[in-house]
Amino acid sequence: MAKYTLLLLAIFGINNTVNAQEDKYLWLEEVDGEKALSFVNEQNKATFDKLSKEKDYQSIYDQCLAIFNSSERIAYPSINGNYVYNFWKDKNHERGIWRRCLLTDYKSGKLNWETLLDIDELSKKDNKKWVFKGASGLHPTYTKFLISLSNGGGDATIIREFDVDKKAFIKDGFQTEEAKGWASYVDENTIAIATNFGEKTMTDSGYPRLAKLWKRGTSLDSAQLIYEGKKEDVGVWCGVYHDGSKTYTYVSRAITIFNSEKLFWHNNQMVSLDIPLDADINSLLNDQLIVTLKSDWKVENSTFKSGTLISLTLSELLKGKKSIKTIIVPDEFSSVDGVATTKNKVLINMLSNVTNKLFVFSFDGEKWQSKQVKAPEYGTIGIITTDDTSDEYFFNFQNFITPSTLFAADAKENTLKEVKSLPAFFDASKYEVKQYKAKSKDGTLVPYFLVAAKNLKTDGNNPTLIYAYGGFGSSSQPYYASAVGVSWLDKGGVYVLANIRGGGEFGPNWHQAGLKEKRQNVFDDLYAVSEDVIAKKITSSKHLGVMGGSNGGLLVGVAFTQRPELYNAIVCEVPLLDMQRYNKLLAGASWMGEYGNPDIPEEWEYIKKYSPYQNLKAEMNYPEVFFTTSTRDDRVHPGHARKMVAKMNDMGYKTFYYENMEGGHAGASTNEQTAKIDALIYSYLLKKLK
Structure with missing residues (x-):
């Protein structure tokens, strides 16, 4: 066992061994390990077999898939030159098509779409599960594009140059191997690129630390180096700004996730802009x-x-x-x-x-x-x-x-x-939206939206779902959630969107009030909203659930370990949970500006107080949690969810777990996969909260 543990330490680049040998679930961090995948398959089967038999599963799946595949969806435009470009998925195009039509036609309602690239056909041809990750065009003609494709939906992509008039990839055009990176045209024969250039060219967070100018017809190895960041940086980003006839190549050296040096390549030299590191160029x-x-x-x-x-x-x-x-x-x-x-x-x-x-x-x-x-x-x-x-x-x-x-x-x-x-995918006339404010532990007023039936009885028996995120300055805003409408509201549920601290709803101060040692404010805000809907007799703990993904997955993981009596259902999606090792896994090191560094004793002192994986206790009355993740998530390691489930199961707690084999951090690559996960989640919520 000791030898195997040391092997894992080498595989995952662990440079501190504090408590590593005490963690008997490290083997679940081996993403494609035979033993780990056997565990995943066993958990997936048990969850699917149980939840797919719930009475609402099939109807939720069918309704969600019909919504996701509907031809009545809006074909959102991206203007490039004389054309509007759009990426579209439906029942006939599971992985999607990239297409265009003339801007003049689009504005007049004549959607004469011209298919440029069929991702389903490309996937069959290449025997890959390609996921379209975007296209960057050659300004101002937009005759060529740099297309990013992910195998399985992760953040790492290959980049291939594409001729839109010929509807084909350009032979001997710009092309990269799979990496977390980015590229933009400087001109027709030059691109600004940051990618994996070989050994020791990536940061501890797994992002590029070099930016180069690459000339057409030359090797990537010979590209001109214009900037080199540090190994301990989050990463180096590069791109191009167009201002009328002028073109500027810029580089952003992310020192932390919130502090970056901004530089412009000007007169063949790199100029650092004298503006605050934490400012954002818009x-x-x-x-x-x-x-x-x-x-x-x-x-x-x-x-x-x-x-x-x-x-x-x-x-x-x-x-x-x-x-x-x-x-x-x-x-x-x-x-x-x-x-x-x-x-x-x-x-x-x-x-x-x-x-x-x-x-x-x-x-x-x-x-x-x-x-x-x-x-x-x-x-x-x-x-x-x-x-x-x-x-x-x-x-x-x-x-x-x-x-x-x-x-x-x-x-x-x-x-x-x-x-x-x-179209109205559900009858919204039955519902109304109200905005309330709950008082958090320190007296801060925390707003939240509540969506419920107009004739709602305040008897404490309404199944209620709170969704929250609370991190990275990301705001949670009202949205038309057709899947929530048919899967939850129409089933008698109440939906709450909580605007807790850590987000950006009220500017930088609202975000910074939840950073590092102030993280407990974020959790307390969630509890305040939860207690407020209970005090209003909208629901009770027996009928209250909470859902969150990624950083929100950490949030709800903390919620059920700190306040298990408050909830009867937890949906924990693509979560961070082991906060002692999060900075050792995939892109985790890039988030130390948000959470702190667990390798620094003073910072681990406040992190350890809430880290869900370390705070699991025996003989607690935890709710039966539903964890989801993706094998191909190369941002938040699937080991977080895997290890939490294994540890809880061994402690005698019942859990649900579903790991999609592709999908990246989004959790799904196709409409069918998304509908399946939604059906599992809402079947679980109805089972636990009605």
Whole structure:
């Protein structure tokens, strides 16, 4: 056993052995190990055999699959030149097709789609389970694209160059081996690329640390090195900004997940921009670099507050000079949710009390001026795509009971028109949405949305599901959840979306209130929302469940180990759970800026207080937890969920477990796989909470 443990230490690059030999489940971290996969298959079979026999399983599966495959779905556009591009999956295209139609036809409703690449056919030809991961085009002609493909849905991809007019991959074109990396055209014969260039070119987090310029017709090994990061960095990202006729190659050296050095390749040398490490570059327009501040920034006699959106004159910044203009200063209940540019305008999507308002900003050379877009209210707005040759753009609107609707708009004229709306996949007229605030342990008011039947009886017996995330500054916003509608609301369930700290709903401070040693605030916020819906007699612990994925999987893992009496169902998806070893597994080291470093005793001191894997106890009344993950998740290691289930089962606790064999961190690659997992999850929830 000792010899086997040492082998695992070598395989997974463990550089500390604290408690490693005490963990008898390390073998489950061997992703494709025979013994590990045997465990997975056994658990999968037991879960599927049990939950697929529940009375609602088949109807949920059928309804969800019909929704996911519906021809009435919106074909969301991506404008590249004269065309709109779209990726589409349905019952005839399980893995999807990449297609295009003329922008003029799309706007007029004449969807004359031209299929460019059939991923199902390519998968059969290559004998791979390809998953389309996006395409980056050659500006401004867009005759060539760099297509990213993942085998099984993980983050690691191959990149192949594609000719859209010939509908074929380019022989001897740009092509990479599988790696976590990225590439963008600088010009027709040059790409900026960060990838695995060979031994010792990746960071501890598994991302590239070198950025290069690669010329067509030359080997990748001979590409020009323009930047080299450090092994302990999170990674080096590179890309291209277009500003009118000018093209800028940029590099971002992520020191932590939240702090990065921003650099531009200018006059054949790398120039580091003198802006805060924790600031985010959003866009570039007419020499104005748009930046969101994540902390107060004092420049000479002025202080720009955290959360403020500013612009800096790039040509001056590259010379070491700062010419700064304030664009917008959010208040304590709002934040910048998105920034995009058209040919002449800047679109700014603001989040206010967790619903969106969209603005068009113009710069007159001295100051920024704005006009609000007359978009629908009390929901979520998403900027879908913009046209850099005009001021036209598309945005989407949705909320819990309003089907997603696509709008075409003109930023110059400040006009809009509806293009297409989803059909009502469930009868939303029966439901209403309310927003409440719960008081957390430290007195902070935490908002949450509640979706329930209009005639809801407050008798404490309603099956209620809380969904929460609470991390990385990611906001949880209202959305038209058709699968939730048919699988949960129509079955008598109540749905709650909790806007707990750790997210970005109210700007950087809301996120930072849940970082590292403050993590317990995030968990306490969830408990406050849970206790509030119980106090309102909407539900009771017997009928209350909570769901979360990834960081949200950690959240719900903590919830059932800290407060098992509060819940009767837990859906823990693609989770982090072993927080003593998370930084040793896959991309885990990149998240130490969020959670802390467990190898530093002072930081492990607060992490160990909540780490679910280490805090499992015998003879507790834990709910029967449902864990899900994916074998091909190369972001959050499937070993987290595997080890937790094995440990709980050996302690005598009943669990459900389902590991999809592909799908990456998304958990599924096809509509059929997604429908199956949804059917399993909602069958479990109905079984436990009704």
